[in-house]
Amino acid sequence: MLDLNAVSSGYGETQVLHGLSLRAEQGRVLAILGRNGAGKSTTLKTIMGLLPTRDGAIRFDGRAMPTRPFDVVKSGIAYVPETRDIFPSLTVRENLEIAAARFGSKGADWTLDRVVDLFPRLGERMKNGGAELSGGEQQMLAIARGLLMNPRLLILDEPTEGLAPIIVKLIHDKLMDLKRAGLSMVLVEQNFGFATSLADDVVVVSKGQVVWTGSPAAIRADEDVQHRWLGV
Numbered sequence: 001m002l003d004l005n006a007v008s009s010g011y012g013e014t015q016v017l018h019g020l021s022l023r024a025e026q027g028r029v030l031a032i033l034g035r036n037g038a039g040k041s042t043t044l045k046t047i048m049g050l051l052p053t054r055d056g057a058i059r060f061d062g063r064a065m066p067t068r069p070f071d072v073v074k075s076g077i078a079y080v081p082e083t084r085d086i087f088p089s090l091t092v093r094e095n096l097e098i099a100a101a102r103f104g105s106k107g108a109d110w111t112l113d114r115v116v117d118l119f120p121r122l123g124e125r126m127k128n129g130g131a132e133l134s135g136g137e138q139q140m141l142a143i144a145r146g147l148l149m150n151p152r153l154l155i156l157d158e159p160t161e162g163l164a165p166i167i168v169k170l171i172h173d174k175l176m177d178l179k180r181a182g183l184s185m186v187l188v189e190q191n192f193g194f195a196t197s198l199a200d201d202v203v204v205v206s207k208g209q210v211v212w213t214g215s216p217a218a219i220r221a222d223e224d225v226q227h228r229w230l231g232v
Contacts, residue, residue: 001026001184002047002077002153007056008208009046016042017208019056024153024201029185031199031216033192035231039208040188041082044157047186048072048079060153073103078151082158082188084142088131092122095130095141099148108150115144118174136167143174154178155186160194168194192230196220204229 002024010016016039024030032040045051047058049069058065066072073079086095100112116123119140125133133141139159146154159175160168168191175198179185189195196202196216204212204219206229212219219225 001061002186003057003059004043004047005057005059007043007046007058008054009042009051010054011042011051015054015208017046020205020209021056022203022210022213024184024186026152026184027182028200029179029187029198030201030203031195032186032188032203032205033195033219033230034205035229036190038205040205041157042208043205044079044081044155044186044188047155048077073149073151076152078146078149078154080142080146080154080156080159082161084138086130086133086138086141086145089129091127091129092133092141093126095145096122096148099145103149110147110150112148115147118147118177119144136163136170139163139167139171140174143171147178151183153184153186157188158190159187160189160191172198192226 004020004022006019006021008015008017008019020039020043032043034040042051046053049067049072060075060077066075096112096115121137122140122144125137130138159171172194179198187195187198196219199216202214202216202219203210211229212225
């Protein structure tokens with residue numbers, strides 16, 4: 001579904017990705033693991049067109065990936081960044097309606113009612129501004145907004161960052177519901193247990209390259225890989 005072939009990318013004169021290759025399969029969850037600074041978030045930003053590809057190729061459904069972020073989203077990919085990037089001066093409803101108005105259509109899978117069914121707390125906070133939400137509520141809003149884009153692939157960067165354990169469990173359960181419904185996902189996450197319990201496939205990144213590929217069961221069983229590449 002999503003293919004990165006020998007991709008190089010970075011910030012200004014600093015190269016972060018060095019010929020990185022990976023594949024995310026349709027209907028599966030791919031977890032990208034690695035230490036801080038390994039290039040995980042850079043990989044996602046490069047996929048989304050937020051950073052230019054210096055070398056290599058990215059393809060989605062067999063087609064060359066567009067270079068502009070707006071066109072990447074139009075192709076069927078939604079991105080939930082680590083920073084969440086909700087509009088703090090807009091209400092929850094307004095944040096959601098912006099995505100629904102632009103990407104929703106008659107008969108769309110994801111509607112305002114459906115994301116509120118997934119995250120009932122948002123229904124209770126519809127009139128509150130984004131700046132008035134807790135971190136967990138902001139993360140729910142960011143994921144809901146991504147779903148309203150009706151993506152074929154949902155990309156999430158550190159969805160549990162800074163969240164209380166009870167909210168981490170809630171986010172895990174909701175993402176598991178999405179997985180069971182067949183939504184393809186790419187997940188960057190420092191929480192090893194969270195990531196490997198959700199994933200179907202795992203890649204480990206170090207210094208901008210993939211250094212390990214396998215199943216969640218395989219990496220959970222390999223303490224050497226965990227210690228060497230993840231510091232677990």
